[in-house]
Amino acid sequence: EIVLTQSPATLSLSPGERATLSCRASQSVSSYLAWYQQKPGQAPRLLIFDASNRATGIPARFSGSGSETDFTLTISSLEPEDFAIYYCHQRSIWPWTFGQGTKVEIK
Amino acid sequence: EVQLVESGGGLVKPGGSLRLSCAASGFTFSSYTMNWVRQAPGKGLEWVSSISSGSSYIYYTDSVKGRIIISRDNAKNSLYLQMNSLRAEDTAVYYCARDQKGTMVADYFDLWGRGTLVTVSS
Numbered sequence: 001e002i003v004l005t006q007s008p009a010t011l012s013l014s015p016g017e018r019a020t021l022s023c024r025a026s027q028s029v030s031s032y033l034a035w036y037q038q039k040p041g042q043a044p045r046l047l048i049f050d051a052s053n054r055a056t057g058i059p060a061r062f063s064g065s066g067s068e069t070d071f072t073l074t075i076s077s078l079e080p081e082d083f084a085i086y087y088c089h090q091r092s093i094w095p096w097t098f099g100q101g102t103k104v105e106i107k
Numbered sequence: 108e109v110q111l112v113e114s115g116g117g118l119v120k121p122g123g124s125l126r127l128s129c130a131a132s133g134f135t136f137s138s139y140t141m142n143w144v145r146q147a148p149g150k151g152l153e154w155v156s157s158i159s160s161g162s163s164y165i166y167y168t169d170s171v172k173g174r175i176i177i178s179r180d181n182a183k184n185s186l187y188l189q190m191n192s193l194r195a196e197d198t199a200v201y202y203c204a205r206d207q208k209g210t211m212v213a214d215y216f217d218l219w220g221r222g223t224l225v226t227v228s229s
Contacts, residue, residue, distance in 0.1 A: 034215040036152075043202055043219035044152065055217065087152055091213055095168045096154040 002026050004088050006099035012107040019075040021102045023088035028068040032092040035064055035073045038101075039084045047086075048073060078104070109133035109218065111203045116223030123193050123227070129186040129203030129220055137161075137181035140206035142216060143188050145199035145225075155201070156188065160209060170196075193227045200224050 003026040013019055023033065031051040036044040046055040048064035051071060061076040075082055083106050088099040115127040129141070143155040156177040157166045165177055176189040186203055200222040207217035 032213045036216075038152075043221055044216070045219070046207070046215055046217050049207065049215040049217075050213070089152070089215070091215060094166055096157075098152040098154070100151045 001095055002029060002090050002093055002097050004090060004097055004099035006086075006088060006102045008102060009100075010103045010105060012105050013078055014107045015078050015080055017078050019073075019078055019082070019104055021073040021075075021086055021104075023066075023071040023073070023099050025069045025071075025090060027093075029090040029092035031067050032090060033064075033066070033071050034089045034091065035062075036087045036089060037082075037084050038087065044087065075104075111205065111218060111220035113201065113203050113220045113223040116201065116225045118226045118228065119193055120229050121194060121227055124189070124191045125193065125225060127188040127190065127201055127203075127223060127225070129188075131184045131186065131203075131205075134205075134218075136179075136184040138209060140209050140211055140214065141179060141186045142204045142206065143177060143186075144202045144204050144216065144219075145197075146202070146222075147196075147199045150199075153199075157206075157211065158186070159211065164211065190225070193225075195227050198225060198227045 005024045007022045033051045035048040038044040052064045063074045085101045112130045142157045158177045174192045178187045202222045203220040204216035205218040206214040208214045
């Protein structure tokens with residue numbers, strides 16, 4: 001099973017600041033990686049797929065990069081609605097797995 | 108409106124059974140691979156099972172193999188999860204999720220339901 005390790009566990013930032021979230025895979029997943037955002041009491045929402053492609057309706061302040069084992073989600077300037085938990089997810093090798101999540105909280 | 112609506116969750120005793128349903132609307136259900144993803148209280152996301160559009164391909168995570176069966180009825184635009192021999196560790200919100208492209212590999216969950224809570228407790 002591919003293990004996805006996200007860091008940091010918690011990111012404390014202010015609105016307008018840049019957020020950089022990391023996801024490391026235990027073996028190569030090529031570019032078959034996605035990022036999801038989840039707010040309390042809500043279902044996850046797809047942000048980024050294939051490592052760097054924004055999903056429909058996702059603002060340009062969200063960007064993804066990386067390949068093989070190291071991936072990054074960047075939020076260029078945090079808006080109040082961006083404070084949430086972010087999960088990475090690999091769709092390269094069964095079983096599909098998720099990272100443990102990074103919580104972006106208001107400082 | 109494009110949406111997925113889960114139902115069937117509830118409180119069940121260890122060893123018991125439950126059948127979850129997911130009603131799809133607003134899109135051509137029969138064209139998409141569908142999935143179940145769960146989230147234990149206060150924990151992260153865990154993929155549970157996937158079924159291809161025509162039910163030819165079915166996959167499960169190891170922890171549920173032999174206890175859970177995924178199925179679908181394309182005529183009724185519905186996805187199901189039959190859960191047997193339930194354990195405390197199966198307690199979670201169960202989400203129904205659609206795959207974006209239908210390729211399974213290199214595909215992603217682009218539409219989610221709001222989830223249904225399954226609690227396994229005596």
